[in-house]
């Protein structure tokens with residue numbers, strides 16, 4: 549299976565602009581085809597400039613549901629909340645008209661919250677139209693962490709699209725706290741998936757991960773499962 553080409557952009561502005569334009573296009577296509585569209589985005593530091601541009605996109609945001617590809621199991625009042633990040637950076641300006649669907653819920657367990665999020669997403673639309681992913685320097689995307697007991701389940705391609713609870717890593721391994729994550733089938737059935745990368749280190753990690761075992765390396769799993777993946781990179785961090 550061949551890895552998608554890494555598209556290189558001269559600076560952070562051109563990179564963020566291109567990522568936002570592709571995501572906006574996929575949402576517009578979704579609205580045209582289904583009357584509604586679903587966007588799912590990552591947390592972390594990489595997406596903010598993309599969200600800032602996507603928020604200004606000229607599309608019918610009232611027909612868009614925005615959700616997360618993963619979340620820390622914390623309420624929105626926490627500085628670690630991806631929901632709070634997305635509300636602050638994406639759901640402003642024209643994009644404020646979108647509906648937000650959280651993965652976090654104050655349930656008895658993270659697995660129960662994951663089941664509730666799966667149900668809520670499935671009633672909306674099982675298909676994600678536009679997905680923005682980041683990647684950690686350990687090669688994780690969403691909350692698909694190396695050594696995690698949930699990794700193999702999250703990477704199983706022939707399950708139903710679903711959200712899973714992810715336990716904290718043992719012995720100092722990531723993640724430091726409980727998380728929720730969408731699984732690979734959500735990415736396989738997506739209309740368009742943009743992986744936004746910055747810096748020489750992440751480029752090298754991507755190249756290494758793309759050649760890994762798809763059962764335990766999320767990037768290799770996406771390639772093997774033919775996720776409609778576009779990799780946008782810029783040197784500037």
Ligand SMILES: O=C(O)C(O)[C@@H](O)[C@H](O)[C@H](O)COP(=O)(O)O
Pocket residue numbers: 589590591592593594595617618619620630681682683684685688689690691
């Ligand atoms: O909430 C999160 O942490 C994520 O969604 C995660 O998968 C993120 O995309 C990577 O950890 C990269 O994070 P950076 O963009 O901060 O390097």
